[in-house]
Amino acid sequence: MKPLVRNATLSNYVELSQSLGIDPRALMKRVGLDPAGLAVQDRWISGEAVIQLLELSAAAAHVEDFGLLLAERRRFSTLGPISLVLREEPDVRSAVELLVRHEHMYNEMLHSRLSEANGLATLKVNLELAEAMAARQATELAMGAFHQVLRTFLGARWQALSVCFTHSAPTDHATHRRIFGPVVEFDSEFNGIVFYGSDLNIPNPMSDPLLRTYARQFFESIAVSRDTTVLDRVRDLIEVLLPTGRCSIEQVAGSLGVDRRTVHRHLAASGETFSSVLNATRAQLAEQLVTNPRRSLTDISGLLGFSAPSAFSRWFREQFGCSAREWRARGTGQRPTGEQRPPAVGRRRTAGRA
Incomplete structure (x- = not known):
C-alpha cells in the first residue's frame, strides 16, 4: 500500500x-x-x-x-x-x-x-x-x-x-x-x-x-506501530468519514491511493468485506455515543453517517434488538441477557486515523 x-x-x-x-x-x-x-x-x-x-x-x-x-x-x-x-x-x-x-x-x-x-x-x-x-x-x-x-x-x-x-x-x-x-x-x-x-x-x-x-x-x-494493516487503515478512515456523510468504499480507496478492487482484495484476505467493517465500526461507535446523555439521537445519527434519524433507528434496532432510546434509558449500556453482540472487527486505537 x-x-x-x-x-x-x-x-x-x-x-x-x-x-x-x-x-x-x-x-x-x-x-x-x-x-x-x-x-x-x-x-x-x-x-x-x-x-x-x-x-x-x-x-x-x-x-x-x-x-x-x-x-x-x-x-x-x-x-x-x-x-x-x-x-x-x-x-x-x-x-x-x-x-x-x-x-x-x-x-x-x-x-x-x-x-x-x-x-x-x-x-x-x-x-x-x-x-x-x-x-x-x-x-x-x-x-x-x-x-x-x-x-x-x-x-x-x-x-x-x-x-x-x-x-x-x-x-x-x-x-x-x-x-x-x-x-x-x-x-x-x-x-x-x-x-x-x-x-x-x-x-x-x-x-x-x-x-x-x-x-x-x-x-x-x-500510539501504534509502523506495521498498521490495510484493515486498520480502512477502519480508521471509516470512523473519520462517517460524520461527513461521504463514507463509501470509493472515498476510502481514494484516501488510500488505490482503487476499490484493491481495498476489497486486502479486506478479503482478512476475512472481511467493506460492509462488515463499516457495520462493525458503526456498532462500536453507537455503543459509545448512545450511552452519552449529552448527545441527542439526531446528532448521533449524523455522526454515524445516516441520512435521516429514521434510518439510524431501524439500523440500531436490527443490531441491538431494542431502540436507541430504550438502550439509553437502561443507563448501564449493558446488552440484555440473550442478545448477541453484532459481528465486530478486532480493533485498536490509532492517532489521527479515522
Missing part, C-alpha cells in the same frame, strides 16, 4: 494558493484529492498525490518556494494528537526523539533521523517514495516544519548552524533567508538541519511536570 499523510499536511493550502492567484480546488481535483475533505484534519490521503499537488501549485503560481511558504503558515497543533504529548516533554532532546520515533503517526512518507557527533546534532529529513518523482516542495515543507518545531522549543531567535538541501538553489533566496537565516546550503549531500548538540539539553519551557504523566498515558493509548 502506498504511504499516506494526514490531511493536516495541507493545512492552509487553500489560503496560500488563493493569495498567489491560483485555483486550489482545480489543482486538487487534478491529482485526485477531495477539496472538501481538507476540513477533516485527521483524514489520511495519498502522500504521492500531495507531492504532485505541491509541485503543480508551485509551477502554476510561478514560485520556487511554495512548500516553504506553506510551512511558514503551519502551527504546532498541525502535528495532531502527538503535539499534546510533545508539549509536555521535559527537554528538547526527548521532544525531538519522540517526534522522530513516531513520525509514522502523522506522515508515512517521512523518514527522519537525529544523530550527534563532535558537539553537533544533525536532524536529517528524507521522503521515502514508492517511485521517482520531483519532491522539492514536499521536502522544503518537511524541513520548514521541523525547523518551526525546533524554534517552538528553542525560541524565535534560535538559529541553526546550517540548513541543507540536496536540490539546487532557487532564483530568489528571500523566503529561505527569512525563515532559516543566512545559513542555507544547497546542492548538499543531505536534507537536514545542523545545530549545537547542547541545544537538545535545553528544558522545554512549555512543559508542566504535573501533566507529563497524563500526557504519556494518553500517548500510550493512541
Whole structure:
C-alpha cells in the first residue's frame, strides 16, 4: 500500500494558493484529492498525490518556494494528537526523539533521523517514495516544519548552524533567508538541519511536570506501530468519514491511493468485506455515543453517517434488538441477557486515523 499523510499536511493550502492567484480546488481535483475533505484534519490521503499537488501549485503560481511558504503558515497543533504529548516533554532532546520515533503517526512518507557527533546534532529529513518523482516542495515543507518545531522549543531567535538541501538553489533566496537565516546550503549531500548538540539539553519551557504523566498515558493509548494493516487503515478512515456523510468504499480507496478492487482484495484476505467493517465500526461507535446523555439521537445519527434519524433507528434496532432510546434509558449500556453482540472487527486505537 502506498504511504499516506494526514490531511493536516495541507493545512492552509487553500489560503496560500488563493493569495498567489491560483485555483486550489482545480489543482486538487487534478491529482485526485477531495477539496472538501481538507476540513477533516485527521483524514489520511495519498502522500504521492500531495507531492504532485505541491509541485503543480508551485509551477502554476510561478514560485520556487511554495512548500516553504506553506510551512511558514503551519502551527504546532498541525502535528495532531502527538503535539499534546510533545508539549509536555521535559527537554528538547526527548521532544525531538519522540517526534522522530513516531513520525509514522502523522506522515508515512517521512523518514527522519537525529544523530550527534563532535558537539553537533544533525536532524536529517528524507521522503521515502514508492517511485521517482520531483519532491522539492514536499521536502522544503518537511524541513520548514521541523525547523518551526525546533524554534517552538528553542525560541524565535534560535538559529541553526546550517540548513541543507540536496536540490539546487532557487532564483530568489528571500523566503529561505527569512525563515532559516543566512545559513542555507544547497546542492548538499543531505536534507537536514545542523545545530549545537547542547541545544537538545535545553528544558522545554512549555512543559508542566504535573501533566507529563497524563500526557504519556494518553500517548500510550493512541500510539501504534509502523506495521498498521490495510484493515486498520480502512477502519480508521471509516470512523473519520462517517460524520461527513461521504463514507463509501470509493472515498476510502481514494484516501488510500488505490482503487476499490484493491481495498476489497486486502479486506478479503482478512476475512472481511467493506460492509462488515463499516457495520462493525458503526456498532462500536453507537455503543459509545448512545450511552452519552449529552448527545441527542439526531446528532448521533449524523455522526454515524445516516441520512435521516429514521434510518439510524431501524439500523440500531436490527443490531441491538431494542431502540436507541430504550438502550439509553437502561443507563448501564449493558446488552440484555440473550442478545448477541453484532459481528465486530478486532480493533485498536490509532492517532489521527479515522
